Amino acid sequence: MQQVFEQMAARHRDRIFTYAWYCLGDRDDAEDVTQEVLVRLWRHWALLEEPKVVPWLIHVTRNLCIDTMRRRKTHRGVIKDDPEGLVMNQVASDAPSPGARVEAAEMGARVERALRQVPEPYRSIVILREIQDFKYEEIAAALEVPLNTVKVYLHRGRRKLRDRLREMVSDATS
Amino acid sequence: MRRADTPLSCGRVKVLVEAYLDESLAGPRRARVDAHLVGCEACRAEVAQALQVRTALRALPWRACSDVVLETVRTRLAAADAPASGGNRKPAAVRAAAAQEWTRRLQEWLVPRSSVWKPAVGLAAAAVLVVGVYAFVHRPTEIQVTPQDMQRAEGQVRWVMARIGQISQHAGNKVRTDVLEKRVADPAARAVSGVLEDNIRQ
Numbered sequence: 001m002q003q004v005f006e007q008m009a010a011r012h013r014d015r016i017f018t019y020a021w022y023c024l025g026d027r028d029d030a031e032d033v034t035q036e037v038l039v040r041l042w043r044h045w046a047l048l049e050e051p052k053v054v055p056w057l058i059h060v061t062r063n064l065c066i067d068t069m070r071r072r073k074t075h076r077g078v079i080k081d082d083p084e085g086l087v088m089n090q091v092a093s094d095a096p097s098p099g100a101r102v103e104a105a106e107m108g109a110r111v112e113r114a115l116r117q118v119p120e121p122y123r124s125i126v127i128l129r130e131i132q133d134f135k136y137e138e139i140a141a142a143l144e145v146p147l148n149t150v151k152v153y154l155h156r157g158r159r160k161l162r163d164r165l166r167e168m169v170s171d172a173t174s
Numbered sequence: 175m176r177r178a179d180t181p182l183s184c185g186r187v188k189v190l191v192e193a194y195l196d197e198s199l200a201g202p203r204r205a206r207v208d209a210h211l212v213g214c215e216a217c218r219a220e221v222a223q224a225l226q227v228r229t230a231l232r233a234l235p236w237r238a239c240s241d242v243v244l245e246t247v248r249t250r251l252a253a254a255d256a257p258a259s260g261g262n263r264k265p266a267a268v269r270a271a272a273a274q275e276w277t278r279r280l281q282e283w284l285v286p287r288s289s290v291w292k293p294a295v296g297l298a299a300a301a302v303l304v305v306g307v308y309a310f311v312h313r314p315t316e317i318q319v320t321p322q323d324m325q326r327a328e329g330q331v332r333w334v335m336a337r338i339g340q341i342s343q344h345a346g347n348k349v350r351t352d353v354l355e356k357r358v359a360d361p362a363a364r365a366v367s368g369v370l371e372d373n374i375r376q
Contacts, residue, residue, distance in 0.1 A: 009244060017239035031243050038247045039254075104233065111230040130231040155192040162227055 005045060008053065009038050015054070015132065016061050022127045023065040025116045033064045058134075058142035062124050069120075114164035121145070122157030129154055182210045187217045191224045296338055296354060300362030303331055307366045328363040335359035 016037050020030035037060050041053075048056055115123060121143060128134040128142070129150075136154075140147045182190075187210050193199045194207050211218050307327060332355075339354045 006244075009247065013239040013243065014236055017243070018236045021237045022234070030237070031240060034239055035243050035246050035250070038243070039250055042247070042251055104230070107226070107230045108234055111227060112234060115231070126231070130228070131234050131236070151198075155196075158192050158224070158228065158231075161231070162224060165227060 005042055008045065009041065012041075012054070012057055013038065016057055019058065019061050019124075019127055019132060020065055022112070022115060022131060023062070023123065024068055025112075029068050033061060033068060036064055037061050055138065055142040058128065059144070062143065066120060110165060110168065111161070114161055114168055117164045118157055118160045122153055122160055125150060125153045126157040126161060130158075180206075182206050184210075184214060184217055187211070187214070188220055191217075191221055194221065195224055195228065296335065296358040299334065299338060300331065300358055300365070303334060303362060304365045324367050327366045331363045331366050332359045335362065 013034060017030055017034045020033040021027070024030050024033070037057060040060055041048075041057065044056070045053070115126065118126065124143065125139055128139045129136070134142070136147055136150050139150045143150070145153075187194075187207055190199060190203070190207055194204065197204075199207065211221065335354060335358055
């Protein structure tokens with residue numbers, strides 16, 4: 001049983017960590033959340049059917065991220081700038097020139113910072129859909145919201161993200 | 175001018191940008207956005223920016239979780255599942271699995287799946303009640319049964335039947351409460367009343 005759990009944990013840990021990372025923007029917090037989710041998975045996994053594992057993981061991860069954000073009392077604010085953002089962003093770009101790659105990486109870092117300022121639940125839906133490539137139905141199941149709500153919130157989330165980026169640009173220029 | 179021919183405002187196009195890029199806009203609406211974009215540089219820039227943000231978002235990488243996390247999880251689980259002093263506590267997952275098995279058995283016992291068994295269980299419960307009440311009123315000691323006792327007994331039978339229905343519904347089964355009431359609760363209540371009436375006559 002332990003072996004099966006280990007396989008499951010190994011299979012899903014990056015998914016959990018990535019989601020927590022983009023929600024919280026802090027490696028230590030994202031690791032804490034991942035660790036807690038995996039411990040809870042161990043306690044519950046005998047009760048979970050295989051197809052329900054991923055929605056369950058996302059549901060629990062999101063709740064723990066929200067708890068963490070509440071504890072910090074920075075629910076909507078930038079938590080911590082990612083000092084390694086530019087280095088860690090391995091943007092999958094076809095851009096041939098180093099200049100274009102740097103530009104893409106800068107854009108990625110800006111988007112990441114802006115994403116953290118998008119309020120919940122829009123942020124989660126944008127992360128799950130755009131970064132983690134979940135289907136609408138899977139997001140609806142994980143967040144326990146109707147399918148249509150996911151679609152509407154995704155549009156709003158993307159728009160809010162663009163608004164934040166615009167604000168960041170205008171703050172930088174003013 | 176038909177609504178479909180009305181030019182869209184910039185504000186409206188901004189609202190529709192995401193749906194436009196998703197290609198989820200229906201043909202005529204999409205054509206109106208296209209028509210607006212031809213003559214509006216600001217909205218073209220809006221669409222281009224939305225596309226750029228979307229591309230950047232999709233290029234954000236998955237993050238690799240450190241092995242330390244798994245190690246810590248192992249340590250925590252080992253500590254949590256370590257036997258308490260003198261005890262031999264089973265691992266949490268084993269306890270959870272056992273609890274699940276018991277819940278499943280209880281559900282099966284309380285709520286048989288077959289439509290034939292549902293009324294059968296109800297009738298069996300009613301029969302047990304009737305026999306119980308009968309045994310109670312025919313016990314060797316002399317008792318006085320009043321009409322209030324009869325009413326109370328009927329009420330109790332109906333309550334038990336209603337609870338069976340609720341438990342079954344709670345377990346996720348569809349329960350025809352009207353059928354349960356008419357075919358199970360009413361006859362059982364009448365049977366109890368009959369027994370008590372006989373007792374009064376005697």
